[in-house]
Amino acid sequence: MKPLQLTTVIYLDNHATTPCDRRVADEMMVWLVERFGNPHSTSHEMGRQAADAVAASLSVIAETLRVPDDTVVVTSGATESNNLAIDGICRHPRQKRRHLITSTIEHPAVLDVARRLRKDGFRVTEIGVHPQGHALAGQVDLVQLETALDDDTALVSIHWANNEIGTLQPIAAIAKLAHRFGALLHSDATQAVGRLPVDLHATDVDLISASAHKFYGPKGVGLLTFGGGVQRRRVRLKPMLVGGGQQRNLRSGTMSPANVVGMATALRLATSEIEATTEVTRKLRDQLFESLCDAIDPLELNGSELNSDRLAGNLNILLPDVEGEAWMAACRDVAFSSGSACSSVDANASHVIMGLGRSESEARRSVRFGIGKFNTAAELEQAIGLLSEAYERIR
Ligand SMILES: Cc1ncc(COP(=O)(O)O)c(C=O)c1O
Incomplete structure (x- = not known):
């Protein structure tokens, strides 16, 4: 293998990804090399240790975001989380509502899921944002949102903070509107988590997606929460992956304790800083x-x-x-x-x-x-x- 060339580039692209904090990498190492048990093999001590580490990490994440422990799903990143949230809600066999609302400036991991739903017969409304020059440039137009909502709306999916222009959306006001029509609110909070206090209880947001590598954690791991909100509204998700039934059947596949520990450590550090x-x-x-x-x-x-x-x-x-x-x-x-x-x-x-x-x-x-x-x-x-x-x- 060629020796690694140390980069001299000045890195000013922290919306694309962030470096993994060394304190995070150090915490992960032990779960990669020494305590490598499968967290789903709890018939022996190695597996139980890994399961305990995963459970403790999920508690840290849940506490930080203010959701119940058992409403955090670990995924491969925000792309998967967005897919699971939107497709999972709209395509659940018991979902009666057929309308999805999102915005024109979402990440493709939201927009492409919405557009595929449209092709499959769902009604999808993409609401616009206030234009350049307006005092609220980049924020979703709440009047358009209210006009679009109806009693067939299953889900509103609006990001928390934009990955290109950094705009923060009026997320609590969006939640209020969505709930008035009996719809759930999912927010792609990938650029917000670790950079802003994200409190799902205070804002009454039902689901959020995030990726650890945006808050100085490892790449390839993220989360979806589905138990936020003051009223803990019921969220029914159709799983995308089936197999071993891990994570309460919502996301089959062996979890990586190193990644989960890394994500929780990164979130704890980023939030405290x-x-x-x-x-x-x-x-x-x-x-x-x-x-x-x-x-x-x-x-x-x-x-x-x-x-x-x-x-x-x-x-x-x-x-x-x-x-x-x-x-x-x-x-x-x-x-x-x-x-x-x-x-x-x-x-x-x-x-x-x-x-x-x-x-x-x-x-x-x-x-x-x-x-x-x-x-x-x-x-x-x-x-x-x-x-x-x-x-x-x-x-
Ligand atoms: C707002 C937003 N959503 C989703 C994603 C996708 O994240 P990942 O590539 O980690 O799945 C990104 C990454 O750029 C993002 O900025």
């Missing part, structure tokens, strides 16, 4: 925006004002005269992402930026930065120099 991380990332993000405004004129924001309802580390900007892809290609020592590749492997212009009323060409001239807790002021200064110099070269 939210205030400090928010302060650091906000300061660096604001500094990045100010410096880029000096270097590039005119520079516009995509989404809401920086210090409004927006993730602290998020910056999404519209360039005047250069495509995001070209800037990225000219500045390979900084990792960030363009409006054409934020959430999928294809090169379509971002549906999120266009959802704000921007044109396709504007979407292609948009780029996203995600500042994380391990970024430093020195790194940022260096990145600003590299970005400005590359921009000057290609404009």
Whole structure:
């Protein structure tokens, strides 16, 4: 095997993924190497140890998110969680309602599930968001939501925080509206968990999805909760995977204790550090925006004002005269992402930026930065120099 090349890239793409916190990796190691028992083989001590570690980790997760312990399903990540939540509810044999509401700026792991349901005969409404220039740019239009809801609506699925423009949705107000019509609320909280206090009791949200690698945990593991909300409304889920019947038949397959321990440790650490991380990332993000405004004129924001309802580390900007892809290609020592590749492997212009009323060409001239807790002021200064110099070269 070739020796690993240590990267010198300045990583400013923390919405795509975050590095695994070393404290998390250390906790996981013992469950990979020494205590490797199968948590479903509880007839012996090795299995019981693993089962206990999984149970303790699920309790930490449930307590943090404020849901009952037995309403957390461990999955491979938010993509699977979104699929299980939406398909699981809509396709359950006892589901009578045939209408799903979502928004135009969801992640493809929600939108593609919704569109497949539409093909299969479900009624699907995609509600829009307030356009660029509006004080609530990027937030779902609650009037449209209320108009779309009816007594045939099984589920509303609206994300908590957007992965491209960082907009925070008025999730408690959305929950109230959905429940008024007897619908459940699922929220793709992948960008929110670990970055904001996500309290499912206070907000009355029924289900959320998350991925551990977005909050400094390992990749390939995530969660779906289905017991949130003040009233703990009944959620019937049709499983996607069948087999050994693990996780109360909701998700067959051997759980990885290392991943579950890693996810719980990462969530505990990230949650306890939210205030400090928010302060650091906000300061660096604001500094990045100010410096880029000096270097590039005119520079516009995509989404809401920086210090409004927006993730602290998020910056999404519209360039005047250069495509995001070209800037990225000219500045390979900084990792960030363009409006054409934020959430999928294809090169379509971002549906999120266009959802704000921007044109396709504007979407292609948009780029996203995600500042994380391990970024430093020195790194940022260096990145600003590299970005400005590359921009000057290609404009
Ligand atoms: C909002 C949102 N939902 C879902 C996902 C999918 O997560 P994963 O690839 O870990 O399944 C992502 C990842 O970018 C995301 O940002």
